[in-house]
Amino acid sequence: MTVVMESRDAIGTQDSVVLRTTGLSKSFGKLEAVKNLNLELRRGEVFGFLGPNGAGKSTTVGMILGLITPTAGSIELFGVKQNGNRWAALRRIGAIVEEPAFYPYLSGWDNMHVLAESIGGIPKNKIEEVLERVGLADRAKDQYGHYSMGMKQRLGIASTLLRDPELIILDEPTNGLDPAGTKEIRDLIPRLAHESRAIMLCSHLLHEVELVCQNVAIIKQGTVIANAPIKELLSRGNQMQIRVDNMGEATGILSGLPWVKSVKREGDYLMIDIPPDHGAAVNQALAQKGIFVSELINRTHSLENVFLQLTGGASGD
Amino acid sequence: MTNTNTVAMPKSGTPFSGLGRMIGAEFLKLRKRTMTKVLIIILVAVIALVNFLFMAISKLPPIGSGQGIARIQDYLGLSAAIPFALYLIASFGSVLAIIMAASSMGNEYNWKTIRTALISSESRFKFLTAKLVSLAILILAGMLIGVVAGFIMGLITTGIGGYAYNFSFATGSYFWEQFLQFWRTFFVITPYALLGFLMAIVGRSAMPGISAGIGVLFLESIITMFMVLAGGWIAKVPDYLLSANVNAITALNNLPQGFGKEMGNGGTSQALPSVPHAFITLGIYAMAFLALGYYLFRKRDVTG
Numbered sequence: 350m351t352v353v354m355e356s357r358d359a360i361g362t363q364d365s366v367v368l369r370t371t372g373l374s375k376s377f378g379k380l381e382a383v384k385n386l387n388l389e390l391r392r393g394e395v396f397g398f399l400g401p402n403g404a405g406k407s408t409t410v411g412m413i414l415g416l417i418t419p420t421a422g423s424i425e426l427f428g429v430k431q432n433g434n435r436w437a438a439l440r441r442i443g444a445i446v447e448e449p450a451f452y453p454y455l456s457g458w459d460n461m462h463v464l465a466e467s468i469g470g471i472p473k474n475k476i477e478e479v480l481e482r483v484g485l486a487d488r489a490k491d492q493y494g495h496y497s498m499g500m501k502q503r504l505g506i507a508s509t510l511l512r513d514p515e516l517i518i519l520d521e522p523t524n525g526l527d528p529a530g531t532k533e534i535r536d537l538i539p540r541l542a543h544e545s546r547a548i549m550l551c552s553h554l555l556h557e558v559e560l561v562c563q564n565v566a567i568i569k570q571g572t573v574i575a576n577a578p579i580k581e582l583l584s585r586g587n588q589m590q591i592r593v594d595n596m597g598e599a600t601g602i603l604s605g606l607p608w609v610k611s612v613k614r615e616g617d618y619l620m621i622d623i624p625p626d627h628g629a630a631v632n633q634a635l636a637q638k639g640i641f642v643s644e645l646i647n648r649t650h651s652l653e654n655v656f657l658q659l660t661g662g663a664s665g666d
Numbered sequence: 667m668t669n670t671n672t673v674a675m676p677k678s679g680t681p682f683s684g685l686g687r688m689i690g691a692e693f694l695k696l697r698k699r700t701m702t703k704v705l706i707i708i709l710v711a712v713i714a715l716v717n718f719l720f721m722a723i724s725k726l727p728p729i730g731s732g733q734g735i736a737r738i739q740d741y742l743g744l745s746a747a748i749p750f751a752l753y754l755i756a757s758f759g760s761v762l763a764i765i766m767a768a769s770s771m772g773n774e775y776n777w778k779t780i781r782t783a784l785i786s787s788e789s790r791f792k793f794l795t796a797k798l799v800s801l802a803i804l805i806l807a808g809m810l811i812g813v814v815a816g817f818i819m820g821l822i823t824t825g826i827g828g829y830a831y832n833f834s835f836a837t838g839s840y841f842w843e844q845f846l847q848f849w850r851t852f853f854v855i856t857p858y859a860l861l862g863f864l865m866a867i868v869g870r871s872a873m874p875g876i877s878a879g880i881g882v883l884f885l886e887s888i889i890t891m892f893m894v895l896a897g898g899w900i901a902k903v904p905d906y907l908l909s910a911n912v913n914a915i916t917a918l919n920n921l922p923q924g925f926g927k928e929m930g931n932g933g934t935s936q937a938l939p940s941v942p943h944a945f946i947t948l949g950i951y952a953m954a955f956l957a958l959g960y961y962l963f964r965k966r967d968v969t970g
Binding site: 377407408411414415416417418434436439442444446447448450451452453454455459462463464466467468469508 | 684687688690691694695698699700777778779781782783784785786787788789965967968969
């Protein structure tokens with residue numbers, strides 16, 4: 350472990366919340382793009398920020414990065430409330446906003462060089478290091494305009510790593526990547542988080558988010574409609590599907606159990622709304638009354654189901 | 667052992683700290699653009715073309731009294747090469763400077779690099795300042811190339827035209843005057859370049875900057891002509907616009923008779939404003955465009 354890593358851990362114990370928004374709002378004329386947004390992102394956490402097109406995700410990211418001035422509310426970065434110039438905080442953040450954007454006539458290396466010069470204090474070997482890390486070292490001298498979408502994404506990720514950030518904001522980082530590239534990025538994200546960084550991942554690839562994020566916020570029409578650990582979110586509406594001979598009696602028994610939220614008959618099955626990991630308890634309760642379960646299927650929700658339920662079927666962004 | 671210094675919250679610098687580094691980055695962006703090279707090539711080509719055109723005309727048989735041809739021959743003299751190049755730079759070079767300034771800012775929006783650039787810059791003030799300083803350096807470099815090209819063309823046309831190589835004009839006062847005229851030319855280009863830059867910020871694209879800058883450059887001369895024709899107080903309005911004041915300054919370049927003041931006021935007989943008036947008016951325009959650009963960009967939301 351490097352000195353930098355050690356010091357990050359040391360700070361992490363005192364200052365584990367890297368981003369906190371309180372009552373964050375933004376209006377463009379009459380349009381309320383973001384309403385009363387309260388988010389919290391901790392060191393080492395991969396946080397999924399989801400929402401349909403136009404939900405307010407990019408506006409939120411823009412406000413965090415100082416590109417957009419909030420109408421109301423506050424933003425705290427690394428324990429410091431942001432008022433006016435936020436360069437001290439921005440130096441510690443790597444971000445791709447909406448899509449990677451670089452100068453098309455410059456090579457990948459030159460683009461990184463321009464960024465490094467603007468930021469300051471970045472040695473040239475760091476450029477080579479980050480390009481190597483995203484697998485672009487061989488194509489570093491090629492013009493950015495000739496890069497494939499996947500290569501542009503990689504360069505975007507390289508740019509976020511250039512300043513050795515403690516908070517990384519990635520907007521659709523796997524966009525345009527082939528399956529192998531997608532997997533590489535999916536593997537890279539938790540690794541970056543393990544390096545004591547916090548990662549905010551805006552993605553419409555809900556499966557990817559489900560695989561790498563610990564916490565998720567879903568935003569719709571500028572309002573956060575869900576903000577919870579991903580496990581908790583997935584367990585909401587967790588259902589168990591059982592098959593028994595005596596459905597009427599079984600319904601009565603199960604309805605009397607305190608942790609059963611509802612029991613519903615669907616064809617030859619009973620659908621029971623219960624917290625996850627209660628299969629054995631269901632079986633035991635019925636068996637004690639002489640009813641034996643012939644089939645028991647735990648039907649957990651995917652993030653996609655949850656997302657579609659919460660957003661009313663709007664397509665993800 | 668932990669080393670908290672390595673991750674201590676970096677302090678924001680003084681208003682100008684790190685600016686040299688940012689100017690370097692902006693200069694790299696401008697220098698590596700094909701368009702920058704193309705614009706300089708166009709400037710050199712236009713200077714060469716006009717010189718060759720004049721030389722070709724000077725070889726035509728005399729028409730009427732033949733005085734026109736004789737005047738053209740004067741422009742081809744070596745002593746007129748630099749002032750003539752500066753004259754061309756002040757007019758045609760302004761168009762190129764507008765394109766360069768507007769595209770330098772506007773393309774940040776067109777390519778959406780504005781977001782990446784701003785989150786990698788210490789402040790918006792420094793970002794704009796670095797851009798403007800690097801633009802100024804490049805415009806000055808372009809002007810210098812134009813002057814050198816003009817002088818080389820003077821040498822070439824003198825040789826081809828069969829005129830004598832006479833360097834008696836090359837005195838200290840001559841070079842001092844050209845040095846002053848070089849900066850005067852830069853001064854008259856500046857308001858147009860800043861207008862293009864400002865309009866690129868306003869329109870969040872290169873095109874509004876280019877069209878507004880070039881539009882003003884050309885349309886103002888036509889409007890000025892009509893205003894002068896209208897007479898009365900309306901005829902005085904052009905004194906407070908750009909072109910009449912630009913012409914008052916470019917007329918200081920001591921070009922042979924036929925150019926300079928006689929051609930300085932859009933072909934009208936209206937007297938040009940005084941030189942101090944011209945400097946003050948153009949200075950006010952430049953400062954106004956600059957201040958407005960900084961003001962608009964300071965807190966503007968960067969979206970889309």
